[in-house]
Amino acid sequence: MPARLFMSSGDMNADRRFDYARDLQVQGDLVAAEDLFVQATDLAPGFATAWFTLGEVREQLGDLKGAIIAFGHARDTDAGDRNGAGLRLMRLGAAQLATMPPTYVTALFDQYAPKFETALVETLGYRGPAVLFKAVLATCAASDRAMQFKRAIDLGCGTGLAGAAFAGQTGEIIGIDLSPRMIERARNGGFYAELEVAELVDGLSRRADASADLVLAADVLIYLHDLAPVLAEVARVLAPGGLLAFTAESHDGLGVILGAGLRYAYSADYVRQSISAAGLTLSQLDHISTRNEGHVPVPGMVAVAIKS
Numbered sequence: 001m002p003a004r005l006f007m008s009s010g011d012m013n014a015d016r017r018f019d020y021a022r023d024l025q026v027q028g029d030l031v032a033a034e035d036l037f038v039q040a041t042d043l044a045p046g047f048a049t050a051w052f053t054l055g056e057v058r059e060q061l062g063d064l065k066g067a068i069i070a071f072g073h074a075r076d077t078d079a080g081d082r083n084g085a086g087l088r089l090m091r092l093g094a095a096q097l098a099t100m101p102p103t104y105v106t107a108l109f110d111q112y113a114p115k116f117e118t119a120l121v122e123t124l125g126y127r128g129p130a131v132l133f134k135a136v137l138a139t140c141a142a143s144d145r146a147m148q149f150k151r152a153i154d155l156g157c158g159t160g161l162a163g164a165a166f167a168g169q170t171g172e173i174i175g176i177d178l179s180p181r182m183i184e185r186a187r188n189g190g191f192y193a194e195l196e197v198a199e200l201v202d203g204l205s206r207r208a209d210a211s212a213d214l215v216l217a218a219d220v221l222i223y224l225h226d227l228a229p230v231l232a233e234v235a236r237v238l239a240p241g242g243l244l245a246f247t248a249e250s251h252d253g254l255g256v257i258l259g260a261g262l263r264y265a266y267s268a269d270y271v272r273q274s275i276s277a278a279g280l281t282l283s284q285l286d287h288i289s290t291r292n293e294g295h296v297p298v299p300g301m302v303a304v305a306i307k308s
Helices: 012-027 030-043 048-061 064-076 085-091 102-123 128-142 161-169 180-189 200-205 228-237 268-277
Strands: 149-155 170-177 194-197 212-217 238-250 256-258 264-266 281-287 300-306
Touching: 012 030, 012 048, 030 048, 048 064, 048 085, 064 085, 085 256, 102 180, 128 161, 128 238, 128 281, 128 300, 149 161, 149 200, 161 170, 161 180, 161 212, 170 180, 170 200, 180 194, 200 228, 212 228, 228 238, 228 268, 238 268, 264 268, 268 281, 268 300
Parallel strands: 149 170, 149 212, 170 194, 212 238, 238 264
Antiparallel strands: 238 300, 256 264, 281 300
């Protein structure tokens, strides 16, 4: 995914130095690039994009202290932190895990929307919706339940891949996503009865109690550092006997970590405890990868929980 949103400094000389520095960075001349990025920030101290890219270069050079300083300036000079400098600070141990800024997530996926399906499915071998479908099917079979649902809510619906996978088993699907451009593309698919641009918890909070019998979350919880708020809302909107099915990235340690790809990964115990705390009953938890990076499967999991 694109990780850098260019925001002009308003100073032509600073912008020009940034362009020269980016060329040098791409060519691998990081020392010269660093010098030009410093010049750009000297000319325009509020140049968030230059600070952010300077942080990247310093991290590549092994100057972690300098990278932390640069990412700190990048975060502080862009109120929305649209490049995610705060996440880089978390990765470097200079900040505690926290919620990803909605402006960052929106900017990320708005940029990604035009090539989302091609990049995700063809390049990264994404298989999240198929994994979800198989898991829900297994849970229904184990409880001798028909694989049919009156109303589903697709959290982080993106362009509609999960909606397409479950359309034949669902009377209507409601899609919620933070990215307007993703919602536009989901609308073109025709799988959704309703689509809403909203943060997940906010979108769920506007849904009536016991109004859905299936909630899907295909690789969207990886942008949340704390599952409790969203699981509490899911438990409220699910009808008795309703299912929650989600995929996530995993790790072998404890709790929650921010991975190298700037996505949160959960331990299996954390997922179990979070589902139980929300008043849901875990039906299935399997370790399975839903995407590749560098031709290597990313560790992941699929979970299905039931509202008793």
